[in-house]
Structures are given as C-alpha cells and as structure tokens.
Amino acid sequence: MDTDFKSKVEDLYNRSYKIFDRAELFNARRSGSEYHVDIPKDYEEDFFAVVERVTLNLMQDKDNFYGYFLFQMDRKIRFDIDSPSGINFKNAKFVLYINPVLFLQLGMNEMKSTIKHEILHVLSLHLIRIKELKGKVSTLALNLAMDITVNQYLDCLPPYAVTLSSVNLKYNLDMKQFNTLEYYAQNIQGELDLNDEDKNGSEDDSKHNEDTNYGFTPETSHNIWEESSDVDEGTVRDFTEKYIRSAEKGTLSVHVQSLVDKLRNSRPSIPWNIYLKKLLGTVLSGKKKTITIRNRRQPYRLELKGELRNHKAEIVVAIDISGSISNEEFKQAMREVLGIVKNYDHKISVIECDNDxxxxxxxxxxxDIKDRKMQGGGTRFSPVFKYCNKNRIDLLIYFTDGKGEKKLDMMPTGYKVLWILSGRSEKLSLQKPYGAVKKLKKVAIVDSCVDLKDIKTDGYSMNNQEPIF
Structure with a gap:
C-alpha cells in the first residue's frame, strides 16, 4: 500500500467515527428497530474512490476475474454489518455492502481477499445452497462452514477470518481440507449438539459480543443475505452466469474455473429426448398448412391457409462427421429418436456433414443406421440449413460438438431446430441458434481415433472440491 493511499485510508477511518455512533447501533439492535445513518456526500465519494482503487488493483492481477466481476456489482456502505463486507441479490443485481470501519482497518491485500471471499460465495451458489440446509443445521454452523469452504482458496486473510484450522481447534474437530459446504456444516453442528449449544448459537455470547465488541461475528456475518430479493434459483443462476461471461477476460485459476464449470453443468434442464417428445407434439400434429384448401374456421379469408390431414413428417437428422461425435453416441441417440417418432407417420433422412x-x-x-464417414475436417452448419430450406422439412435435429460458425449464412424457414451437443462439449458456437440446445448423456466411447482436445486435464473434481495432485 503506497503512502498516499495509506494516508487516505487512515483519514477515512478517523472520519468514520464522526459519522457512525456505535451506541446508537447497539440501541437499535436491542429495540429491534432499523439502524440508519446519514452519510455525507464527500465521505461517500472518498470512500468509494478507495474501493475503486482496490477494484483496479484486482483487475491488474493475473487472476483479474474478480476485478471484472466486482466492476458489475452495485456497492453500498453499511455500518451495521458484522464483517468488512457482505453480499446479496437485490433488484436484479448482486450488491456488495462494505462496512467502512472494518474494511479500512485492512491492508490492500486483505481488502482484495475480503472481496474475493464474497465473490466465491456467489460462484459456489451459497445463496441457493443454504436454503436446503436451513433448519437442519444452526446459523452458526452454516456461516462457519461457508467461510471455511471459500477461505481455503484465499491468501492474506484478516487475522479474525474463519479458517479450517481455527474451527478444528476451537471445536476439537479433525475436518479435512477441500471438502463441501455440507460436510463442514454437518461436522460442526454435530460438535455443537454434543456441547449442548443452542442451534442458533449462544444468545448470551451473541449479546456479550454486541454490547462489548464491534467487529466480525460469525453468528451474524451473513445476515445481510436475508435481505435478498425473493427470486427463484434459476434467476440467481442466470445472473451469476451473466456476470461470469462479462468477467472472463483471461485465464481463470483452477478453483474458479472448476466453480464456473460446476455452475454451468449443474443447471437442471429437460433431457434432450424428453424435450424432443414435447417438440414432436407441436411439429408432428398430422396436419400441414396448404393454400389449396380454405381455412376451416374463416373460409372467406383467402389469405389464411387451410390444413391437410395425414401429413408425413419430414425429419432431418444431421451428424457432424468432423471427428467430435462418436459412433456410439450417435447410434444410441438415433435409437432414441426412432423410438420417439415410431407412432408418427414420418420420414427420416440422415445428413453427414463437416464443412460440406x-x-x-x-x-x-x-x-439402416450407418457408421459415419470419418472426415476429420472443419465444421460448418450452413450447408445443412441450405438443404433443409430447399427440401421444406418439419424438424432438424443436429448432432454436433458445437464448434462451427458464429453466424449462419441463412436462417431456417418453416421448421423447428433442436441442437444436441456431444457429452464432451460445452457450448454452441452460433450466436443465434434458432432452436433449443441440449446435451447428450455420456456413453462409453470406443472410437479408434482420439481427439486430445476432448480429454479433461485439469485434474479437479468439484464433487468434493478436492484437487487431485
């Protein structure tokens, strides 16, 4: 921390006590009333100038993900939280709350770590996962477990930070490193129960801390989460992914990359074959629009098309033969497709395509399913769409690893599209897919050729958050 920055921090810290009255905070807590403090404009501007300095410092780090993630968040001053910082989801944004009195006591590296701490809570989906644990374990056990989980991956923590070693020592436990939130919470709660402590923590201890000490308190360190907007899990996931996409400016650390992968791969979704059944219900209705017959409901409106019954559904199944989809994956998927459409009058055409x-x-x-012709070239989706547009099909099912153009040469006309990615693929390259994107379930692969790009090399399992050395 340079001299100029250090002097600004010290000045702000001294000015904080001219604004904030500790006694008023304790009286508000005792009476159950809301604590409010008027923050002068010049103080607020000077304080957030310090926060911006920390943000820029994070952006200049090798692992600049945290800086760009923080840049998107709202930031607010709160003197009434029992930790240097806190986070919640409010009004369609993640909001970082900072307690100046506690935050300004930290050095630059400690300031950065406390912000990283909050972002790791978001990436670990703690705001969602605690809902399943509430009522099963105490607030104290839950708060300690969450902090243990994220602090194991941070350096330069404040001296009072919750760590695995400090909790093991205090509660006479032998919990292991790099385990899950649920593992730590259950072990801590077991020890609390043995000691006959109240499930919400010791009220006497909490009151003592409130009356005599102003600082970090594990029992209440995440209370601000209770103020989050009442939104569903899907919304929180969507906004988290949006923040992640904007923050991915460089190489992510192994731990952050694992959290991001876990978040993206754990989203509950309808399996592709179930989705296909739903799609067929709208596509293969046994009717076809035609201009040769008047509309049955409004026969005098000549611009409306009529319907022909007993329409044979034209289905195209495209397979990427560039080497990324295995024969086993494709054949298993085709068996399911045939099983789904067997009750409809249909015609299925298979197209093998790489760049043509x-x-x-x-x-x-x-x-009739043939082994694909191995080409091993690049991938373009547009030739298949050109064929489908020309032949007036009803449904296109495209099996691919997703690595092709960013934009189609032409958009699909008059038919539905379902993209099915290989079980080893992450996303579709198209900016606008014109249809749903689903993933194949993984199957045993016995291809004679191996694509080294598809081999997972990070050596890290987020099932138990333990790195494999």
Whole structure:
C-alpha cells in the first residue's frame, strides 16, 4: 500500500467515527428497530474512490476475474454489518455492502481477499445452497462452514477470518481440507449438539459480543443475505452466469474455473429426448398448412391457409462427421429418436456433414443406421440449413460438438431446430441458434481415433472440491 493511499485510508477511518455512533447501533439492535445513518456526500465519494482503487488493483492481477466481476456489482456502505463486507441479490443485481470501519482497518491485500471471499460465495451458489440446509443445521454452523469452504482458496486473510484450522481447534474437530459446504456444516453442528449449544448459537455470547465488541461475528456475518430479493434459483443462476461471461477476460485459476464449470453443468434442464417428445407434439400434429384448401374456421379469408390431414413428417437428422461425435453416441441417440417418432407417420433422412454435406441417406429402423464417414475436417452448419430450406422439412435435429460458425449464412424457414451437443462439449458456437440446445448423456466411447482436445486435464473434481495432485 503506497503512502498516499495509506494516508487516505487512515483519514477515512478517523472520519468514520464522526459519522457512525456505535451506541446508537447497539440501541437499535436491542429495540429491534432499523439502524440508519446519514452519510455525507464527500465521505461517500472518498470512500468509494478507495474501493475503486482496490477494484483496479484486482483487475491488474493475473487472476483479474474478480476485478471484472466486482466492476458489475452495485456497492453500498453499511455500518451495521458484522464483517468488512457482505453480499446479496437485490433488484436484479448482486450488491456488495462494505462496512467502512472494518474494511479500512485492512491492508490492500486483505481488502482484495475480503472481496474475493464474497465473490466465491456467489460462484459456489451459497445463496441457493443454504436454503436446503436451513433448519437442519444452526446459523452458526452454516456461516462457519461457508467461510471455511471459500477461505481455503484465499491468501492474506484478516487475522479474525474463519479458517479450517481455527474451527478444528476451537471445536476439537479433525475436518479435512477441500471438502463441501455440507460436510463442514454437518461436522460442526454435530460438535455443537454434543456441547449442548443452542442451534442458533449462544444468545448470551451473541449479546456479550454486541454490547462489548464491534467487529466480525460469525453468528451474524451473513445476515445481510436475508435481505435478498425473493427470486427463484434459476434467476440467481442466470445472473451469476451473466456476470461470469462479462468477467472472463483471461485465464481463470483452477478453483474458479472448476466453480464456473460446476455452475454451468449443474443447471437442471429437460433431457434432450424428453424435450424432443414435447417438440414432436407441436411439429408432428398430422396436419400441414396448404393454400389449396380454405381455412376451416374463416373460409372467406383467402389469405389464411387451410390444413391437410395425414401429413408425413419430414425429419432431418444431421451428424457432424468432423471427428467430435462418436459412433456410439450417435447410434444410441438415433435409437432414441426412432423410438420417439415410431407412432408418427414420418420420414427420416440422415445428413453427414463437416464443412460440406458428404452423404444423405434414409433411415426407417435401427438396421439402416450407418457408421459415419470419418472426415476429420472443419465444421460448418450452413450447408445443412441450405438443404433443409430447399427440401421444406418439419424438424432438424443436429448432432454436433458445437464448434462451427458464429453466424449462419441463412436462417431456417418453416421448421423447428433442436441442437444436441456431444457429452464432451460445452457450448454452441452460433450466436443465434434458432432452436433449443441440449446435451447428450455420456456413453462409453470406443472410437479408434482420439481427439486430445476432448480429454479433461485439469485434474479437479468439484464433487468434493478436492484437487487431485
């Protein structure tokens, strides 16, 4: 911390006590009333100038993800929280709350660590996961477990920070490193129960801390989460992913990358085959729009099309033959497709395509499925869409690893699209897919050729958050 910055921090710290009255805070807590303090404009500007300095410092770090994540968040001053910083989700944004009295006592590296601490809570989905544990373990056990989980990956923590070693020592436990939130919470709660402590922590101890000490208090360190907007899990996940996308400016640390992967891969979604059944209900209705018959409901409106019954549904199944989808994955998926459409009058055509269409053949049953022609070239999606537009199909099912163009040469006309990614793929390259994107379930792969890009090399399992050395 340079001399100029240090002097600004010291000045702000001294000015904080001219604004904040500790006795008024304790009286408000005793009476259950809301604590409010008027913050002068010049103080607020000077304080957030310090926060901006920390943000820029984070952005200049090798692991600049935290700086860009923080840049998107709202920031507010709160003298009534029992930790240097806190976070919640309010009004469609993540909000970082900072207690100047506690925050300004920290050095630059400690300031950065306390902000990283809050962002790791978000990435670990703690705001969601604690809902499942509430009522099963005490608030104290939950708060300690959450802090242990994220602090194991941080350096330069404040001296009072909750660590695995300090909790093991205090509660006579032998918990292991790099375990889950649930593991730590259950072990701590077990010891609290043995000691006959109240499930919400010792009220006498909490009152003593409130009356005699102003600082970090584990029992109440995450109370601000209770003020979050009442939103569903999907909304929190969507906004977290949005923040992540904007913050991915460089190489992520192993731990952050694992949290991001876990978040993206754990989203509950309808399996592709179930989604296909729902899609077929709208596509294969046994009717086809036509101009040769008047509309049954409004026969005098000639611009409205009529319907023909007993329409044979034209289905195209495209397979990426660039080497990323295995024969086992494709054949298993095709069996499911045939099983789903068997009750409809349909015609299925299989298109093999890499950067151009290589083969088109019809499939009536499982015996007609051919081994794909291995080309190993690049991938373009547009040739398949050109074929489908020309042949007036009803549904396109595209099996691919997702690595192709960012934009199609032409948009699909008059048919539905379902993208199905390989179980080893992450996302579709198209900015606008014109249809749903689903993933194949993983199957045993026995291809004679191996794509080294598909081999997972990070050696890290987020099932138990333990790195494998």
């Amino acid at each position: 269409i290589r083969r088109v053949y019809s499939v009536k049953n499982e015996r």
